[in-house]
Amino acid sequence: MADTQPTLSDLAAKxxxxxxxxxxxxxxxxxxxxxFAANSPISYSKLTPEMFYIRQMLADALMDMWYLTQGPSESIFNYVHTCMPDAAALNIMNYFDFWSAVPLDGSASYADIAKHTSLPQDVVERVLAHATTLRLFSETEPGKSTSRIQHTSRSAALARSPGLKALVSTILDDAGPPMMVMNQALEKYSCGKPALTKDMSETSFALLHSGGAFGNFANSWDFIENDGEGEKKGWRQRNFVEFMRYLKEIFHLEKAVLDSYDWKAAGKITVVDLGGSGGHDDIALAQAFPDLTITVQDLPEVKPTFEATVPADLKSRVSFMEHDFFKPQPVQADIYMLKLILHDWPDHESVQILQALRPALKPGSRVLFIDYVGKQGETEGSPLPRSIQQMGTATDLRMMALFNAKERPVEAWRDIFRAADERFEIVRLEANPLTFFVVIEAVWRE
Incomplete structure (x- = not known):
């Protein structure tokens, strides 16, 4: 029996x-x-899990309405026609900071914006002509030559939020170009083979950069850390730190860290946060639990952000150490935290990162693994809304382009720990599809 297909009227009622x-x-x-007003709240606040789920179901129904209103062929045509110009316009405006060229409580002329961005006025006008169709900025007098540009809530969100601006830059400007050569990379490196190549030199990113036109970088981390010259060198790394801060904020990672372990009962223990970036989560952890002593480990480029972030009264308990997590761990601690780290590496490299901990591990040492998990595996009852599933599938394709890695289902993380060393005993695994986090607690047993 064929499934009942929703009609426009059905969708409208839903x-x-x-x-x-x-x-x-x-x-x-x-x-x-x-x-859509410029002074609007830029995001929903205090959404409960139930409200979030309802919102995503609504988003699915609206998208189905969008598809059926246009029809199958036209919906594909319209998407293909606009998706790249949409992304290009947003990336251009973000890169050249159109957001600060327009006052939040006023307007700016095209000439003002051209001067601010150092772009030809004709380019500014053409980019904004498309952007306004996406409700990114609006005209004060639509269609008139005297019109000026003012913010909408969408453009104002980028003007007000450095983290959102960093997110757009990281996803579109850093990760976007490699995704557009994925077909060629798959043809060159994986076509006719039983599985995707795992070689990091055979990624879409590597193919894009192989000719040197976009710089000679070994991988996307090398690119992020070293792109640019003079004062501009490393700007992507600084941007990535802000991106991670924002990502942790919108996914409420701070709460996930605070809830991930019984820190109060643990008492006076030492914690190492591998790849801890600017230490934002560690500051919250140290403030909530004064018995903890935390070492934040990351690359040297991150240290200035950490030093500017950590409060003076916490510096005796929260410190920074330059460390590459592929190298042997030099600090013996009670707990090692890995937050949103292994997610971005293929299996082989993820295993190497865990194995690098072994020189410092003692019986009873714990690894607290907290990561984004987009693929929840099989679900009981109704499947998750497509808009929630899409969070994982989009990340999965991005990981394929950059690392020849994949979005792992929850249980796959057991295999990573097992492959690293049989002495890692997983004593707890918790996952919540509505928070997108998995928490694993592994104990080192001799």
Whole structure:
């Protein structure tokens, strides 16, 4: 028996029902919904898991309505026609900081924006002509030659949030170009083979950079850390630190870290945070649990951010150490944290990172693994909304392009620990599809 297919009328009724439910929840929880006005809230706050789930179901229904309203062929044509110009316009405006060229409470002329960005005015006008169709900025007098440019809530969000701006840069400017040569990389390195190549020199990123036109970089981490010249050198690394801070903020990683272990019962222990970036989560952890002594390890380029972030009263308990997590671990500690680290490396490299801990491990040492997990595996009852699944599938393709890695389901992490060393005993594995996090606690047994 064929599945019942939704009609436009069915979807309209579903959208009405979900919209009313969602807005009622917002009203009952005193959450102010965004509008397109420049002074609008730039995100929903205090969404409960139930509200988040309803919102994603609504997003799925709206997308189905979008597809059916246009029809199958036209929906594909319209997507293909606009998806790259959409991304290009956003990336250009972000790279040249159109956001700060327009006052949040006023407007700017095209000439003003051209001067601010050092771009030809004709280019500015053409980019903004497309951007305004996406509600990124708007005209004060649409269609008139005297019109000026003002913010919408979408462009204002980027003007107000350095983290969101860093996210756009990292995903579009750093990771975007390699994704557009994935077909060629697959043809060259994986076509006709039983599995995707795992060689980091055979990624889409490596193919893009093989000719030297975009610089000679071994991998995307090398690119992020070393791109640019003079004062500009390493700008992508500084941007990536801000991106990670923002990513941890929107996914509430700080709460996940605080809830990941019984820190109070642990008492006076030492913690090493591998690849801990600017130490934002460690500061919250140290403030909440004064018995902890934490060492944040990362590359030298991150140290200035850490030093500018950590409060003076915590410097005796939260310190920074330059360390490459592929090298043998020099610090003996009670707990080693890996937060959003192994996710971006293929299996072989992930195993190497865990194995590098072995010289410092003592019986009873723990590895606390906290990571994003987009593939939840099989689910009981109804499948997750497609818009939630899409978070994982999009990340999966990005990882393929950059690292020849993949988005792993929860249980695959057991295999990573087992492959690193049989002495890692996983005593706890918890995953929540609505927070996108998996927490694994592994104990070192001799």
């Amino acid at each position: 959208i009405t029902e979900l919209s009313e439910t969602f807005t009622r929840h917002l009203r009952e929880n005193d959450v102010q919904p965004p509008t």
